[in-house]
Amino acid sequence: MRYFARRFTFLIGTLWVAITLNFLIPRLMPGNPASVMMAKFMGRGQPINPAALHAIEVMLGISHASLMSQYWQYLGQVVRFNFGLSYTQFPYSVRYVIGQALPWTLGLVGLSTILSFIIGTGLGILAAWRRNKMTDTIVTSLSAFTNAFPYFWFALVAVYFLSFIHNWFPLTGAYAIGTSPTFSIGFILDVIHHGFLPALTIVISSMGGWLLGMRNNMINTLGEDYVLLATAKGLKNRWVAGMYVARNAILPNITGFAMALGFVVAGSLLTEVVFAYPGIGYALYNAVINEDYPLMQGIFLIIVLCVIVANFAADLLYVLVDPRVRRGRA
Amino acid sequence: MTLVAVQDLSVDYGRLKPVRAVRDVSLTIAENEFVGLVGESGCGKSTLGFAIARLERPPARIVSGRVVIDDLDWTNTDAKTLRPHRWQDVSVVLQSGMNALNPVMTIGSQFRDVMVQHASVSPDEVLQRSYEVLDMVNVSRQVIGRYPHELSGGMKQRVVIAMSMLLRPRLIIMDEPTTALDMVVQRQILENLKRIREQQSFSLLFISHDLGLVLELVDRVVVMYAGQVVEVQDAESLLDSPIHPYTRALLRSLPDAQRDGGTFEGIPGTPPDLREELRGCAFAPRCPLVQAKCQTTSPPLVAVGTAQVRCLVTSQEVPRGSDHTVR
Numbered sequence: 001m002r003y004f005a006r007r008f009t010f011l012i013g014t015l016w017v018a019i020t021l022n023f024l025i026p027r028l029m030p031g032n033p034a035s036v037m038m039a040k041f042m043g044r045g046q047p048i049n050p051a052a053l054h055a056i057e058v059m060l061g062i063s064h065a066s067l068m069s070q071y072w073q074y075l076g077q078v079v080r081f082n083f084g085l086s087y088t089q090f091p092y093s094v095r096y097v098i099g100q101a102l103p104w105t106l107g108l109v110g111l112s113t114i115l116s117f118i119i120g121t122g123l124g125i126l127a128a129w130r131r132n133k134m135t136d137t138i139v140t141s142l143s144a145f146t147n148a149f150p151y152f153w154f155a156l157v158a159v160y161f162l163s164f165i166h167n168w169f170p171l172t173g174a175y176a177i178g179t180s181p182t183f184s185i186g187f188i189l190d191v192i193h194h195g196f197l198p199a200l201t202i203v204i205s206s207m208g209g210w211l212l213g214m215r216n217n218m219i220n221t222l223g224e225d226y227v228l229l230a231t232a233k234g235l236k237n238r239w240v241a242g243m244y245v246a247r248n249a250i251l252p253n254i255t256g257f258a259m260a261l262g263f264v265v266a267g268s269l270l271t272e273v274v275f276a277y278p279g280i281g282y283a284l285y286n287a288v289i290n291e292d293y294p295l296m297q298g299i300f301l302i303i304v305l306c307v308i309v310a311n312f313a314a315d316l317l318y319v320l321v322d323p324r325v326r327r328g329r330a
Numbered sequence: 331m332t333l334v335a336v337q338d339l340s341v342d343y344g345r346l347k348p349v350r351a352v353r354d355v356s357l358t359i360a361e362n363e364f365v366g367l368v369g370e371s372g373c374g375k376s377t378l379g380f381a382i383a384r385l386e387r388p389p390a391r392i393v394s395g396r397v398v399i400d401d402l403d404w405t406n407t408d409a410k411t412l413r414p415h416r417w418q419d420v421s422v423v424l425q426s427g428m429n430a431l432n433p434v435m436t437i438g439s440q441f442r443d444v445m446v447q448h449a450s451v452s453p454d455e456v457l458q459r460s461y462e463v464l465d466m467v468n469v470s471r472q473v474i475g476r477y478p479h480e481l482s483g484g485m486k487q488r489v490v491i492a493m494s495m496l497l498r499p500r501l502i503i504m505d506e507p508t509t510a511l512d513m514v515v516q517r518q519i520l521e522n523l524k525r526i527r528e529q530q531s532f533s534l535l536f537i538s539h540d541l542g543l544v545l546e547l548v549d550r551v552v553v554m555y556a557g558q559v560v561e562v563q564d565a566e567s568l569l570d571s572p573i574h575p576y577t578r579a580l581l582r583s584l585p586d587a588q589r590d591g592g593t594f595e596g597i598p599g600t601p602p603d604l605r606e607e608l609r610g611c612a613f614a615p616r617c618p619l620v621q622a623k624c625q626t627t628s629p630p631l632v633a634v635g636t637a638q639v640r641c642l643v644t645s646q647e648v649p650r651g652s653d654h655t656v657r
């Protein structure tokens with residue numbers, strides 16, 4: 001319980017620092033979003049009409065109040081997940097834009113991350129248990145190969161051949177243009193059809209890392225005394241491989257996995273840009289191109305939030321899987 | 331009744347310029363007999379112990395010889411056939427301080443898995459037997475629900491010894507079971523083993539570099555030097571009349587409790603490189619009684635009375651009946 005309390009305090013502390021930085025950094029940067037917007041509308045070099053500028057500032061909620069009072073206001077907004085209006089998708093609020101994009105990212109990248117962890121770890125266990133045999137050689141060298149692909153290149157090649165040349169998969173989007181999200185079988189199949197290729201590229205390119213890591217941990221663990229003793233005990237092979245080797249070998253990967261889940265939102269950028277997938281990464285890409293500061297700020301906050309919460313979850317998960325970090329037993 | 335017969339066992343580490351850690355070792359262990367295996371660190375005791383239990387790990391490999399336990403040739407049996415015999419016939423206790431217990435399983439579940447995978451037993455029987463063996467080693471029954479990291483080094487080692495008794499094995503191989511523990515705990519464990527012997531019959535191969543400790547516990551001592559057996563003798567007579575110069579040196583180096591402030595006498599010199607073929611007696615470079623023939627002739631293991639000795643000089647010293655070559 002004390003461990004939990006400590007981790008929780010730490011979580012709150014990091015969250016506060018992150019939220020504060022998210023407030024400070026844009027405000028310490030030179031430039032004013034309202035003038036950016038004016039310049040965009042009127043073309044550079046035109047004289048800026050102060051009244052129009054003020055109108056835009058009011059519209060965008062840009063304040064000239066003291067930093068401190070802005071900060072209090074900002075904290076209140078963060079708690080209510082209210083980040084103001086998006087410049088580019090005006091008049092939608094940032095909250096609305098993020099709300100629309102987040103489920104797609106969590107579904108596509110989240111599921112792919114989980115899948116690649118499960119498949120990679122499973123194959124890693126298999127490869128280590130049959131090490132230096134045929135299965136191991138094939139699986140290990142293949143994953144060393146896929147692991148070396150630059151993701152962007154790999155995704156583009158996949159799109160080019162499978163979607164553009166062969167038309168097996170749609171080129172862009174999360175569902176067919178013209179339909180709108182409903183809970184019908186047809187729509188769900190369409191979503192799977194659209195999501196399959198991006199998911200495949202993620203799984204293939206990240207699976208190798210899990211596989212090699214797990215294989216490595218397994219081989220180290222195989223050298224442990226308790227594994228030797230398990231053999232001496234005449235336990236069944238599967239039991240030894242599972243409870244004595246894999247169960248211990250997976251421990252270092254648990255943290256890595258929770259962290260990977262935390263980076264799902266941040267890491268979705270490349271996939272979503274290549275596949276024009278309407279998730280957070282794509283929204284962030286558009287926000288950056290269009291200098292949509294409120295949207296960027298909102299998305300950054302979501303990303304930081306995910307990483308911090310995942311970190312916290314990793315700590316808690318570790319307590320569950322490794323008895324050595326459990327303290328103060330009830 | 332002979333329970334274990336090791337015949338001409340040789341074990342190498344590696345293939346290119348291998349270290350021959352065990353060299354043509356033959357020894358027997360009778361039923362209910364406690365045998366001590368002693369020698370300096372690095373002389374091949376652990377390698378031999380692991381090879382007997384067929385637990386040698388690469389790069390170790392048995393190059394020749396046989397290990398017959400209860401009429402089953404363990405060197406010539408595949409892993410699958412061997413599995414049911416493990417722990418049932420031979421259990422092992424690893425060196426203290428090694429992490430022999432799985433850190434993510436409770437002690438209870440590490441007792442349970444070996445019991446349920448060897449016989450169909452009820453949860454009640456598992457618990458009953460677990461309590462029994464814990465009682466034998468004087469460890470609180472509560473450790474059943476504990477994880478290894480919650481126990482002290484001495485407790486862990488006693489738990490490991492308890493675990494080795496679970497299936498009432500015919501032979502237990504203990505490799506330096508008390509070496510990393512302090513003197514008090516070491517003594518307790520020794521007393522424990524003596525008491526367990528009264529409750530349950532089993533043979534023991536007790537491996538240690540500490541001849542003094544071994545002599546307190548065992549019936550017969552096997553002395554190893556540079557991968558070879560150099561002397562085998564009953565514990566009592568060994569204490570009175572060691573034959574091999576190496577055994578004598580080992581005995582002299584014991585801190586003698588009776589001699590107040592007895593000086594610790596090490597054995598000068600170092601053992602030979604085990605990668606090399608031995609020419610003559612392996613102990614010759616360090617031997618105080620060395621003669622010219624020792625440099626050229628490899629001494630065989632010969633019977634001297636009830637003992638066996640590998641020495642050209644001392645085996646002739648006191649004629650005790652007719653000498654004849656054992657190997």
Ligand SMILES: Nc1ncnc2c1ncn2[C@@H]1O[C@H](COP(=O)(O)OP(=O)(O)O)[C@@H](O)[C@H]1O
Binds near residue numbers: 343351371604
């Ligand atoms: N993994 C290994 N690889 C190569 N040589 C080894 C290995 N383990 C042990 N040896 C060698 O085998 C010899 C015997 O080692 P060991 O059986 O551990 O001795 P002891 O238990 O008597 O101290 C030593 O000389 C050591 O150098």
Ligand SMILES: [Mg+2]
Binds near residue numbers: 372
């Ligand atoms: Mg040893």
